[in-house]
Amino acid sequence: MLIGDVARHSGVSTRMLRHYDALGLVRPTGRTVGGYREYSAEDVRRIFHVESLRSLGLSLKQVGRALEDPAFTPSALVSDLIRWTEDRLARDQELLGRLRAIDASAPTGWEGVLRIVELMQGLDSTSAARRQQAVLSRPEGVSVPAELLAGAVLAESDPNVAGALRWALARSDGDGVATLTAGLHSEDVDVRRRAVLAIADMPDAPATTAALADALGDPDTTVRRHAALAVGTRGVAAAVPTLVGMVVEGANDVDAAEVLGTLSQDPGCADRILTALSDELAAHTADSAARIRLTQALVELPGTTAREVLRRLAHDDDRAVALVASAFVAALEVRSTEDRGDEVP
Template identity: 40%
Template sequence: MRIGEVSDLSGVSVRMLRHYDRTGLLSPSQRTSTDYRDYSPADLGRLFRIEALRPLGLTLAEVGDALDDPTMDAATVLDRLRQETRDRIHAEQELLAHLTEVSDTGPATWEDALRVTAMLTALREGSSRQRQAAALQATAFPTQDQQPVAALVASYLEEPDENAAGALRWALVRAGEDAVPALTAHADGPEKVQRRIVETLAGIDGEESTAALKRFLHDAPEIAAPATLALARRSVHTTELISALVRMVAAGTRDTDAADALGRITTEHVPPEPVITALLAAAENAPTPVRLRIVQALGDLPDAGTALGRFTADPDPTIARTAGYLLDR
């Protein structure tokens, strides 16, 4: 069978068939009287086996070994090819993610693209000092939405140096609500990560950051407390928020700040009665330290005289004296 016929039958180009011949992978069994390649049915069968193995990622030399050495460990070779393929896919995914980050900043010029690339390199591969410098240089971006926010968030949440972390947090606060989705994507992370997220959200004004802060109200006290206080400083005075502040008072978690927030809320925004009721409910059958903190919190509320009067007969003399003092002020 002449080379052109083999090419038509197999779909392998004449050029590739000649390459197979030169490398010794597939040489025709015979030649014609005029020295043309003449392929036998056995040669054609070997060609089909070659083409079946090539899509697995084998080199031509490995294809030849697989066909010529029946003892070759196919499982080991296939496992290696699988790992090499995974490595290539991972590298391609990293490249795609990098290109996407640069593209998402909407660079108008190559200078813009180079600026973003330089920042990404500093954030991922630089020292803490370089990451801090990259965050401070964010002001060089023509607009805030041209900052690589996701990379800033990832670097900030992992940054071990507090000075660099502060600079990164400042850059994210400056980015505003554009940073909120990237921050909340890590909301289920460890406590240190959650604390940094809350600290940043507290500095960002807007509906999205407020909604994001609300999801931390029922978290661990170290996380819930700053989120609660940040919400209290905004025009968010829901029953859920008031309950969270009361829990802080009862638990002794930044209770002075929580009591101040309740006092401010009842003075400026909501009637004091629901807050007083919630505090009295928390004091019911509570230990002495809890009752004392609640009495002190009641002292910051308007119209709390009747509630304080209940504690003037408290079995603990310190609580009774404190309630009496607050009533006489």
Template identity: 40%
Template sequence: MSVVLIGDVARHSGISARMLRHYDRIGLVSASGRTTGGYREYSDEDMRRLLHVESLRSLGLSLAEISEVIDDREFDPAIVVTRVVEQTRRQIVQAQELVHRLEGITATEPRSWDDVLRTIHLMHRLEKSDASARQRLALRTQDADQRDLPVLIDAMLREEGEDAAGALQWAIARTGDAAVPALADALGSDDPGRRRRAFDALVKIDSPAARQVIRESASHPDERVRRRAIIARAEDDEADSMAALVELIRSGQGDVDASDALAALADRTGLIDVAANVVAQALSSAEAPARRRLAAALVPYPPAVTRPVLESLLDDEDRATALTAQYVLDSHGAGESL
């Protein structure tokens, strides 16, 4: 059996002699022997134990945890590894939160430590656990310094309380177009809540730049964002949004709002015949539930435009569709249309 002195162990293992002595004091790795001069001598078994300890340390275990498991022949390594994984994940989250906070401070372009402390104070106040307290704070910051904008936007995008999010959105809207680029970026978030809160904030800003971002979202993969963007395009009298509005009616995604937006667009642009024709074309290939919605969407249009289509639906195989068509025809006879 070979033996190694503590100095040689330190040189070859990279573990300091001081740490080796500490291992000895706490009984974690003790040298099996001593020289006549009192120096520690490590046997092959001591070295194997030392390597075992260092391997466990490399996994993130504390010395107390290592001491607990190293001599337990019945312990389950999977339990230890799982515990280390969970601990490491918590550390990663904490590190990410720190980076996020530092980035938020940097985004305010601080000119002094007073600016940094002011931003940190605002961050802490916006992280209160009470949603009503966050809402009150947001209402008090509606005339906030524009340097606070990155912090306000970040807090709004994370805010799950509807009232507090709304108050933050109004505070952000008061800053105008300065918020638009960050909100446009947030529309690409993987988190649907962040996407929708960003969209709602753009709606509240309601400037040409904000509305441009909204209109460009008409093909967004998020159904709620896409639907509201299509309706926004209709409100800006973009006639090419008619087909998209009719698709919303056909699919049942906000069909009532889409029907109203389509009728209003047709009225403002004088394209009543075009709108009614787009609806009629969709009817020809729609399933029964969609046919009912599309037939109901024809209520506001002139009888002269819609009567042939509606009469063709009176014998529809879907009884509800036929009844809807009859109702629309009857309403045309009793009331006014576009």
């Protein structure tokens, strides 16, 4: 079979067949009287073998070794090909992400494209100082995709850079909530912690509130606490158990008590909070520090019922609790007197 016929039947160009011949990959076994290449059936089968191996990503040199070297084992080669392919896909995925980020910024000219590329390069720096500078020195008028900032937040381990990224994300024009919400479902607890902090800094909206409420069920205590503080200020009563637990454990207890006070503005939630605090007071009779924190939390609650509990605590068997409660009762009575004096007759 002449080279033209082989090309038509195999789909391999005559130029490539000549290249295979020059490399010694597929040499025709015969020549015509006129000196033209003449391929046998075995030669054609070898061409298909070469093409099959090339389709796996092998170089022509690797194909030659695979066909000629008995020690060139398929298992080792395939493992290498898998690793190289995975690396290439990762690079392609990174490139795709960069291109999408640029596209999302809707640049009006190449200057805008270069600014976004410059930001991405800065965020990829191994220097925390440079990453922070890249975020804070963003030029005016350059729109940065929220998804880009959200992705950077989830990957950032330096607290100062993470704070700058959250600040920039909260003030961006886009919506990175979807990216952050996906981060809340990461198997990496550090990613989930970064996600909940970033969502907490974003403006109140149904999507952010729903994501934070969902994080109240996270297996990590830190994630639950951040979510409770954020979602509690947005009026979600489901945060009450976690907030009360924070008061008991002394974890951001002052902040937790203030949020409980905010939630207590809702009459339907006030009774629930008062009951929860009272139950914890009864359950921690031997823990003076916890009972003092619970007593302090009661001060944040409005209404006479909470004050009645404080008055009872002023006579508590624990002298430290009684002294704290007495001081608060006195302060509240002074405040009430002043408030009445400010009333217009």
